[in-house]
Amino acid sequence: xxxxxFPILKNDFIYxxxxxxxxxxxxxxxALDDYYLTYTANAHRGDYDxxxxxxxxxxEVRKKVTQLIHNQDPREIVxxxxxxxxxxxxxxxxxxxxxxxxxxxxxxxxxxxxxxLPWLELVKKIxxxxxxxxxxxxNQVTIENIEKVxxxxxxxxxxxxVTNVIGDIRPVKEIGALCKKNxxxxxxxxxxxxxxxxxxxxxxxxxxxxxxxxxxxxxxxVGVLYGKLDLLEKMKPTRFGGGxxxxxxxxxIVEYKSVPxxxxxxxxxxxxxxxxxxxxxxxxxxxMDNIHKYELELKEYLLLRLKEIPNVIVYNPKSTGGIVAFxxxxxxSQDTAVFLNQFSICVRAGNHCAKILKDxxxxxxxxxxxxxxxxxxxxxxxxxxVLKKSDQIFKIIL
Amino acid sequence: MDPELRREIIVDHYQNPINKGLIIDxxxxxxxxxxxxxxxxxxxxxxxxDGRFMDIRFDGEACAISTSATSIMIHLCLNKxxxxxxxxxAEYEKMLNEEEYQQEKLNELIVYxxxxxxxxxxxxxxxPFDSLKKIxxxxxxxxx
Ligand SMILES: Cc1ncc(COP(=O)(O)O)c(C=O)c1O
Numbered sequence: 001x002x003x004x005x006f007p008i009l010k011n012d013f014i015y016x017x018x019x020x021x022x023x024x025x026x027x028x029x030x031a032l033d034d035y036y037l038t039y040t041a042n043a044h045r046g047d048y049d050x051x052x053x054x055x056x057x058x059x060e061v062r063k064k065v066t067q068l069i070h071n072q073d074p075r076e077i078v079x080x081x082x083x084x085x086x087x088x089x090x091x092x093x094x095x096x097x098x099x100x101x102x103x104x105x106x107x108x109x110x111x112x113x114x115x116x117l118p119w120l121e122l123v124k125k126i127x128x129x130x131x132x133x134x135x136x137x138x139n140q141v142t143i144e145n146i147e148k149v150x151x152x153x154x155x156x157x158x159x160x161x162v163t164n165v166i167g168d169i170r171p172v173k174e175i176g177a178l179c180k181k182n183x184x185x186x187x188x189x190x191x192x193x194x195x196x197x198x199x200x201x202x203x204x205x206x207x208x209x210x211x212x213x214x215x216x217x218x219x220x221x222v223g224v225l226y227g228k229l230d231l232l233e234k235m236k237p238t239r240f241g242g243g244x245x246x247x248x249x250x251x252x253i254v255e256y257k258s259v260p261x262x263x264x265x266x267x268x269x270x271x272x273x274x275x276x277x278x279x280x281x282x283x284x285x286x287x288m289d290n291i292h293k294y295e296l297e298l299k300e301y302l303l304l305r306l307k308e309i310p311n312v313i314v315y316n317p318k319s320t321g322g323i324v325a326f327x328x329x330x331x332x333s334q335d336t337a338v339f340l341n342q343f344s345i346c347v348r349a350g351n352h353c354a355k356i357l358k359d360x361x362x363x364x365x366x367x368x369x370x371x372x373x374x375x376x377x378x379x380x381x382x383x384x385x386v387l388k389k390s391d392q393i394f395k396i397i398l
Numbered sequence: 399m400d401p402e403l404r405r406e407i408i409v410d411h412y413q414n415p416i417n418k419g420l421i422i423d424x425x426x427x428x429x430x431x432x433x434x435x436x437x438x439x440x441x442x443x444x445x446x447x448d449g450r451f452m453d454i455r456f457d458g459e460a461c462a463i464s465t466s467a468t469s470i471m472i473h474l475c476l477n478k479x480x481x482x483x484x485x486x487x488a489e490y491e492k493m494l495n496e497e498e499y500q501q502e503k504l505n506e507l508i509v510y511x512x513x514x515x516x517x518x519x520x521x522x523x524x525x526p527f528d529s530l531k532k533i534x535x536x537x538x539x540x541x542x
Contacts, residue, residue, distance in 0.1 A: 332460060332461045333437070350437045364459055365459065394408070395405065398408050398409065
């Protein structure tokens, strides 16, 4: 849908790597241009018209984010540099001062490096314990399996809403309720969910949510950290500098601004935030429900058509997000990606930054097709035609 | 090089690599190199005696280019001295970097003569030699 809004699609190529980053509609790029070409100014700094306009535009985006993730208070929205940055802020700004030696954090082996490595740092720094929620045979997270590993020491569950390797959707609403019952902080990596389906932080009792603008039609270098207001008020800034303090003296007495500004030290990615606002407008106009339904339709169509190719192995036929992980039998994933590239089809090969998932999947590397709203069944048809030539793969790539 | 022949050599080494499978023997030196794309993962082990490669083995999961290059490397380096291997490596690096090189020294490795046209695959073609370099370094550091 909406292909005409994406100028890049005029080129003859098929983009199936939306899990990595997405293409940008013209309106988002126009919003960046507009800021850079007609009203450039810093935020929160000046008394002249352009500066006030920037201020207003920037703060307006917080409200748009609340519409997207269904919280009420724009103060709960912190602009960051991306999911990785948000998760680091949560881990080192909130968890480090609030957790103690022996406290347990539950992750899964399907998590992205950004939701594993900060926690492993805390293991070294303060002696928390990381445990992994066992996945079911088709790599899902279930309430039963979480209950099996919860102990009195469990203080945090930190998982992706949708995983980037196999695209399974975790039951966040039920997990959120479980967290509430057991007094556990619920941290959600929304990098692959916020762009693709409705997310409701209130309904799911999510304490912290992280996501990136560039995976949802927006610019690179911008992300969001949502936190419940009372938690953000207890979070420590991890970056210090201009814009986040209200006063300081030479003797080291510093007063920080209130939430969320105290977390946005330095000049923020202003154009990026404004671009993110445009991307949110665009997505909400289509409707997150519609986007999710459409991607699922594409996924089902792809799975159906892949049946025509005998040497394809699909690793996640049951997951309900718009991601298909596959390999050609006896072909290394990177060779498949290079082969598809010869036909201008972009897919991702590798472990997708989920290096410990290999323990569960029993396979290290896969090719990943990740859809977005502008993909079409015709593109899938073209992919299938190409895959049908894969017996010629070495002729084509060597 | 004739593309058909080139393909045949690469595919043959890819599908039937030489000395695949590691053994447990601590007289061997060992090195692992992950390609920067973080996909290819090859471990090479070698037994060097009196400055000569007596055995080289490998294992791992990698693309057609890396795997075949490993197999060809093993084929060419077996029974060679460290100096000879270093010379081969230097010549090979020149070829990959589009510098002047002596083709006759490279033997089957010339199948990768055009690989510079695909910068992301250049790394794959050199991957096994990265491991071999590490092994030679270890050998020299041991002062044997
Ligand atoms: C599930 C998941 N978490 C975190 C990230 C990291 O996002 P970013 O690189 O934008 O910080 C990604 C992106 O690859 C992801 O897919």
